[in-house]
Amino acid sequence: MKHTLSCLVKNQRRVLALVSEAFASQGINIESLAVGETEDTKVSRATIVVEGDDRTVEEAERQCQALDVVLELEDLASEEFYARELLLIKVRVEPDTIPRIMQVAELFQARVIGMSDHTITLELAGEHRAVDGLLKMVRPLGIVALARSGQIAVPVGDEDEQE
Amino acid sequence: MTPEPVRTFDELLSRARRVPTPRMAVAAAGEPAVIAALADAAHERLVRPILVGDRDRIRAIADDQGVDLADVELIEAGDPAAASARAVKLVHEGEAELVMKGLVRTKDFLRAVLNQQFGMRRGRPLSQVAIFESPDRSRLMLLTDSGINIRPRFGRKVDIVRNALQLADALGMDEPKVAVIAAVETVELPTMPASLDAELLRRMGEAGKFGQCIIDGPLAMDNALDSHTAETKGRTSPVAGHADIIVVPEIETGNAVYKTIRYIAGRDMASIVVGAASPVVITSRSDSANTKLYSIALGALMAKPT
Numbered sequence: 001m002k003h004t005l006s007c008l009v010k011n012q013r014r015v016l017a018l019v020s021e022a023f024a025s026q027g028i029n030i031e032s033l034a035v036g037e038t039e040d041t042k043v044s045r046a047t048i049v050v051e052g053d054d055r056t057v058e059e060a061e062r063q064c065q066a067l068d069v070v071l072e073l074e075d076l077a078s079e080e081f082y083a084r085e086l087l088l089i090k091v092r093v094e095p096d097t098i099p100r101i102m103q104v105a106e107l108f109q110a111r112v113i114g115m116s117d118h119t120i121t122l123e124l125a126g127e128h129r130a131v132d133g134l135l136k137m138v139r140p141l142g143i144v145a146l147a148r149s150g151q152i153a154v155p156v157g158d159e160d161e162q163e
Numbered sequence: 164m165t166p167e168p169v170r171t172f173d174e175l176l177s178r179a180r181r182v183p184t185p186r187m188a189v190a191a192a193g194e195p196a197v198i199a200a201l202a203d204a205a206h207e208r209l210v211r212p213i214l215v216g217d218r219d220r221i222r223a224i225a226d227d228q229g230v231d232l233a234d235v236e237l238i239e240a241g242d243p244a245a246a247s248a249r250a251v252k253l254v255h256e257g258e259a260e261l262v263m264k265g266l267v268r269t270k271d272f273l274r275a276v277l278n279q280q281f282g283m284r285r286g287r288p289l290s291q292v293a294i295f296e297s298p299d300r301s302r303l304m305l306l307t308d309s310g311i312n313i314r315p316r317f318g319r320k321v322d323i324v325r326n327a328l329q330l331a332d333a334l335g336m337d338e339p340k341v342a343v344i345a346a347v348e349t350v351e352l353p354t355m356p357a358s359l360d361a362e363l364l365r366r367m368g369e370a371g372k373f374g375q376c377i378i379d380g381p382l383a384m385d386n387a388l389d390s391h392t393a394e395t396k397g398r399t400s401p402v403a404g405h406a407d408i409i410v411v412p413e414i415e416t417g418n419a420v421y422k423t424i425r426y427i428a429g430r431d432m433a434s435i436v437v438g439a440a441s442p443v444v445i446t447s448r449s450d451s452a453n454t455k456l457y458s459i460a461l462g463a464l465m466a467k468p469t
Contacts, residue, residue, distance in 0.1 A: 093366075102318060
């Protein structure tokens with residue numbers, strides 16, 4: 001089962017290595033990992049997407065929570081959350097495929113952010129499924145390069161008061 | 164043999180007179196300006212009108228204007244929506260070759276035109292094309308879309324260009340030059356998406372996706388209209404200064420350009436809705452008598468005789 005974890009960590013070096021090790025030690029592959037500062041610059045939020053059976057993931061979560069650098073860890077699978085991912089994709093462009101590329105961009109509300117003689121670059125910020133959907137539709141047209149940010153997520157509703 | 168292109172409104176009238184006179188169904192014809200325009204059009208032998216609407220009201224207006232309806236078919240329809248449906252059905256059933264909007268809201272009229280059962284759909288979206296004489300009055304120029312598509316996305320712009328080319332063909336233009344308008348000559352992203360659409364349309368044109376035509380863009384309006392300006396700016400293009408078709412990015416630009424030509428330059432205009440199975444004439448009550456007449460002539464020229 002897929003788990004989306006929201007992890008508040010101290011904004012200091014080696015934190016990612018320690019967190020990654022907690023999952024690696026359980027044989028869990030991290031599918032995506034996105035980290036950025038929060039409203040408190042001393043604290044970063046890591047959104048980690050992993051695939052694994054519940055017990056193994058829970059064990060890895062316990063190891064993470066035991067780390068001094070981890071302030072809080074939530075498995076968002078058990079609650080509602082807003083999740084988005086950023087995709088940048090460069091697609092090969094030919095006169096025949098122009099209408100199709102633009103149609104897909106419009107369908108997914110992706111923005112065209114760049115254009116050259118042979119490629120067109122799209123930006124999409126959306127749910128994981130939307131990113132996958134767009135990729136599926138442009139793949140036959142010829143993907144020249146792509147980068148995904150990995151998911152970022154926050155829980156729906158008010159955050160609990162932090163100490 | 165390819166006919167000579169229609170270069171002026173006078174030529175448009177004479178060319179439209181030479182085609183077999185089409186039957187034009189007029190939806191909700193009970194409006195003085197519409198009756199006057201139809202009287203002019205019938206006098207010019209452009210169309211044979213079929214008037215759909217409140218027959219008593221139509222007759223009363225005609226009497227007031229001294230218009231003889233003895234040879235004109237009148238069809239009763241209770242309200243504007245019913246009149247639109249009836250007029251469109253006449254075209255659908257082959258009883259008329261084109262349709263014109265009378266005193267009915269445009270959206271109600273277009274709803275009938277696009278009706279799945281009895282409408283005039285052809286699988287291509289509708290767009291409005293306006294025409295006017297070039298500044299030196301040496302040729303007709305087309306402007307699109309100033310009336311139907313509000314903020315067309317790229318795919319719709321492809322159809323808008325195709326519709327304009329269809330009209331250009333009816334006007335005898337051999338290899339029309341199409342200027343796709345933006346505010347700049349280069350692709351500016353993400354701030355000016357119209358410049359991207361223009362560039363992509365140019366590439367498709369270059370690859371022959373629109374048939375026999377030359378498409379250039381993005382072009383600012385000055386470069387589209389004036390070759391010296393284009394040269395000064397280092398923008399060389401066979402379209403610059405010689406544009407036959409001006410494609411604007413959205414309706415606000417189209418509407419403003421249309422009205423600027425009409426009210427500041429004081430030029431006559433005509434317009435037609437293209438994309439349906441048969442021509443659709445939509446004029447506004449504020450349009451001049453000439454605009455109405457020329458618009459009907461455009462419709463007549465595009466109508467396919469049965």
